Amino acid sequence: MLTAILVILTVFCALFAVVSTRLLHATLWLAAVSALVGLLLYQLGAWEIAVIELSVGAGLVTVLMVFAITMIGDPPATPYVSRRTLFIFVVLAMTMIAGMTVNSLPAPHDVVAEPLAAVLWNVRGLDMAAQIVLIFAGVMGVLGLLSVSDDIVRVRASRVAHHPTTTDTTHVTAAPEIDNSMIPAPLDRLEKEPV
Amino acid sequence: MTWLAGLIGLPCVTSPLVYVFGHRQHALRRIHAHDLALLMLAFVWIALFFVMQAFAASEVLTVEYGAISLRMDGISLLMIVLTLLLTTLVTIFSRNDLVGTVGEEKFYASLLLLLGTVIGLVCANDLFNMWVWFEGMAISSYLMVAYHRQREDALGASTKYFIQTVSGSILVLFGIALVLMHNGTLDLDMKAVEPSPLLIVAGALFVLGFGVKLALFPNYTWLPDAYGEAPTGVSALLSGAVTMTGLIAMMRALSLIIWSPEAWGGLLLVLGMINIMAGTILALSQTKVKRILAYSSIGHIGYVVLAIGIGISAGSMMGLRSGMLHLFIHGIMKSLAFLALGALAYAAGCRNGDAADFSVDDLKGLAQRYPGVTLSLAAACLSLVGIPPMGGFVSKFQILLAGVQQPSVWIVLLIVVAALFSVVALAYVMPIINTAYDMQPSPSREALPDIPLSMRLPIFILAIALIVVGLWPGLLDSIVDPAGAALLALFG
Amino acid sequence: MPPVHMLFVGAWFLLGTGLYGLMIARNVLKAVIALQIMVKAAMLILVVAGAQTGQLALGQSLGITVIVADTMAVVIGLAMAVRLNASVGTLELDDIIEAEG
Numbered sequence: 001m002l003t004a005i006l007v008i009l010t011v012f013c014a015l016f017a018v019v020s021t022r023l024l025h026a027t028l029w030l031a032a033v034s035a036l037v038g039l040l041l042y043q044l045g046a047w048e049i050a051v052i053e054l055s056v057g058a059g060l061v062t063v064l065m066v067f068a069i070t071m072i073g074d075p076p077a078t079p080y081v082s083r084r085t086l087f088i089f090v091v092l093a094m095t096m097i098a099g100m101t102v103n104s105l106p107a108p109h110d111v112v113a114e115p116l117a118a119v120l121w122n123v124r125g126l127d128m129a130a131q132i133v134l135i136f137a138g139v140m141g142v143l144g145l146l147s148v149s150d151d152i153v154r155v156r157a158s159r160v161a162h163h164p165t166t167t168d169t170t171h172v173t174a175a176p177e178i179d180n181s182m183i184p185a186p187l188d189r190l191e192k193e194p195v
Numbered sequence: 196m197t198w199l200a201g202l203i204g205l206p207c208v209t210s211p212l213v214y215v216f217g218h219r220q221h222a223l224r225r226i227h228a229h230d231l232a233l234l235m236l237a238f239v240w241i242a243l244f245f246v247m248q249a250f251a252a253s254e255v256l257t258v259e260y261g262a263i264s265l266r267m268d269g270i271s272l273l274m275i276v277l278t279l280l281l282t283t284l285v286t287i288f289s290r291n292d293l294v295g296t297v298g299e300e301k302f303y304a305s306l307l308l309l310l311g312t313v314i315g316l317v318c319a320n321d322l323f324n325m326w327v328w329f330e331g332m333a334i335s336s337y338l339m340v341a342y343h344r345q346r347e348d349a350l351g352a353s354t355k356y357f358i359q360t361v362s363g364s365i366l367v368l369f370g371i372a373l374v375l376m377h378n379g380t381l382d383l384d385m386k387a388v389e390p391s392p393l394l395i396v397a398g399a400l401f402v403l404g405f406g407v408k409l410a411l412f413p414n415y416t417w418l419p420d421a422y423g424e425a426p427t428g429v430s431a432l433l434s435g436a437v438t439m440t441g442l443i444a445m446m447r448a449l450s451l452i453i454w455s456p457e458a459w460g461g462l463l464l465v466l467g468m469i470n471i472m473a474g475t476i477l478a479l480s481q482t483k484v485k486r487i488l489a490y491s492s493i494g495h496i497g498y499v500v501l502a503i504g505i506g507i508s509a510g511s512m513m514g515l516r517s518g519m520l521h522l523f524i525h526g527i528m529k530s531l532a533f534l535a536l537g538a539l540a541y542a543a544g545c546r547n548g549d550a551a552d553f554s555v556d557d558l559k560g561l562a563q564r565y566p567g568v569t570l571s572l573a574a575a576c577l578s579l580v581g582i583p584p585m586g587g588f589v590s591k592f593q594i595l596l597a598g599v600q601q602p603s604v605w606i607v608l609l610i611v612v613a614a615l616f617s618v619v620a621l622a623y624v625m626p627i628i629n630t631a632y633d634m635q636p637s638p639s640r641e642a643l644p645d646i647p648l649s650m651r652l653p654i655f656i657l658a659i660a661l662i663v664v665g666l667w668p669g670l671l672d673s674i675v676d677p678a679g680a681a682l683l684a685l686f687g
Numbered sequence: 688m689p690p691v692h693m694l695f696v697g698a699w700f701l702l703g704t705g706l707y708g709l710m711i712a713r714n715v716l717k718a719v720i721a722l723q724i725m726v727k728a729a730m731l732i733l734v735v736a737g738a739q740t741g742q743l744a745l746g747q748s749l750g751i752t753v754i755v756a757d758t759m760a761v762v763i764g765l766a767m768a769v770r771l772n773a774s775v776g777t778l779e780l781d782d783i784i785e786a787e788g
Contacts, residue, residue, distance in 0.1 A: 007697035018708030094703035109741030138759030
């Protein structure tokens with residue numbers, strides 16, 4: 001019974017996260033979903049992952065999201081456009097799939113108590129190895145995406161100077177005679193227009 | 196096998212080295228990140244050499260760690276050879292294309308990571324382990340698509356790619372959970388025997404989820420934007436090799452749950468056919484050359500999926516083998532087309548991702564100034580259509596042959612339509628060739644600078660490979676035959 | 688209905704909510720939030736699958752891997768959003784995708 005209530009609560013929190021108009025509110029609803037999923041996992045007996053979900057899912061990710069929102073500035077609330085047909089379709093599809101699959105689940109086995117650490121590091125060791133690669137790739141991606149291009153001036157110049165038919169490519173990099181007012185300056189827009 | 200472990204580990208382990216020592220502010224920096232990456236790739240080639248020797252002796256190599264293992268079979272071998280070849284050539288090519296941009300060391304490090312994760316993915320012998328490699332591959336490719344991040348379009352394309360890829364991989368996770376529930380294990384050798392609704396849903400999720408990476412209908416919308424905006428070398432690598440790993444992953448996942456090959460094969464036939472039609476028709480209305488090539492990729496993915504569909508539904512070795520052959524040859528010809536185009540755009544003055552806006556008209560008269568590279572571009576384009584004696588003819592012909600031999604009228608009908616669309620493809624390829632060979636003398640073109648050797652070298656290697664493969668297709672038997680056989684064994 | 692089955696059904700509905708959110712999302716960050724909901728559903732169903740087959744430790748191990756992989760994806764998505772905001776000046780998906788033509 002408690003599980004059923006928690007499940008319904010989780011789905012409703014998720015729905016609120018999806019339909020709320022302010023990003024900050026959506027983030028907080030998402031944190032609630034995380035916490036409830038953590039509780040559900042705890043109920044299932046999966047204590048270790050419940051802790052990780054609470055700390056990473058409800059904690060770290062929320063902090064990151066809030067950080068990103070403050071960096072960007074919470075944009076004016078975009079009105080939630082209800083797409084009722086789509087909603088009904090999704091609900092029907094999920095009911096159908098869930099109903100179809102839940103009835104054909106094989107009989108549950110008794111849980112064999114295994115130490116999680118052994119499974120994680122020994123049995124699924126290759127997953128861990130691949131994960132390290134994945135984390136490094138992610139770090140590289142974030143660094144690359146956020147690194148400020150010091151060639152941005154050069155790029156702006158080349159945007160104006162560049163025509164594929166240009167005969168002289170040397171002035172693409174130099175471009176001293178370009179009128180700056182004509183150049184689209186995407187990074188400056190932030191300062192001029194309040195977001 | 197230690198060499199196989201080395202082959203998988205080397206790119207992943209050396210990638211941080213490229214990042215750290217290739218950084219322009221590093222105190223010990225004596226060597227450019229690009230040269231460092233090439234050096235590391237040379238080591239990978241050496242590892243591959245020994246792995247291939249061992250493979251020839253024993254047919255299957257495995258690395259075991261814990262309960263799960265990485266196993267190399269014919270399919271893995273084909274994908275590894277193709278990816279490593281393209282990564283090396285793209286690294287050589289990118290030297291001049293990207294020199295001076297911020298974050299080169301991250302680019303080359305990501306390139307190595309991409310190679311490492313692809314090798315891990317095609318060797319994985321466990322459903323969930325395969326997903327982890329798959330996700331790693333996706334994550335290392337976001338930066339590469341958005342590399343020209345000062346371009347708004349590049350960021351937009353990368354965002355679209357990101358959202359679609361992540362949602363696809365979540366659907367795959369649901370499929371994995373369903374398979375685990377039914378089979379009780381994630382081992383790719385433990386195939387389900389009796390049908391169950393769980394497995395039908397899982398199969399649909401695999402087709403949808405891996406279909407995002409493969410750009411299979413209906414999830415191909417990210418592809419033209421991503422390939423159009425990525426640096427040219429990355430477009431070549433992604434379309435030639437990385438996208439196709441989605442197919443390999445899908446095949447391995449589907450092989451677990453396939454108990455009625457006709458139904459799944461039929462689904463693949465239909466999806467492949469839609470891809471062919473959509474890719475070819477949408478390519479006709481494009482003006483930017485990179486986007487034309489990207490849409491043509493969608494069509495060619497359709498041909499590969501069509502061939503595999505024929506192979507699965509009829510259990511025909513020839514269908515599967517021709518699919519693998521087309522996968523390999525498409526890798527060569529499409530990356531050749533992208534690289535040759537990138538070199539021409541570079542020569543015409545496109546820097547920092549402006550090659551994305553290079554339109555067909557900008558090619559005007561370039562054949563006179565750059566006869567070799569333009570000829571390579573033309574050869575690649577003709578090969579895409581399937582004109583002899585290029586490589587593309589051989590593989591397309593074999594797909595059609597495999598289809599015509601099937602008793603089913605529907606398959607033969609599909610094959611006829613596919614052949615017709617192959618002719619339609621001429622309509623988007625001919626403008627490229629015609630404009631490039633527009634022989635009006637234009638003095639402005641005469642003054643264009645030479646294309647650097649680092650760009651010409653990979654183009655000529657690929658062009659020679661394409662023609663040699665077209666004339667002597669038997670040369671590829673040693674890697675295509677094991678791949679076909681391994682694929683047949685998956686569904687056998 | 689045993690609790691495991693309830694969680695199973697709940698995971699599907701959570702996925703549905705996330706998919707719906709993704710389809711109506713008009714902002715990059717809203718799309719990231721919707722993806723997060725879907726990932727939570729996927730993690731839940733993996734652990735449920737582990738519990739169902741009597742291998743809870745296996746299920747948890749898969750779940751932990753998913754959390755790590757997904758956190759990396761979120762971070763990339765946020766980095767992309769910050770960068771988009773700086774370069775394009777908007778996070779509205781319609782504008783971003785329209786810009787590509």
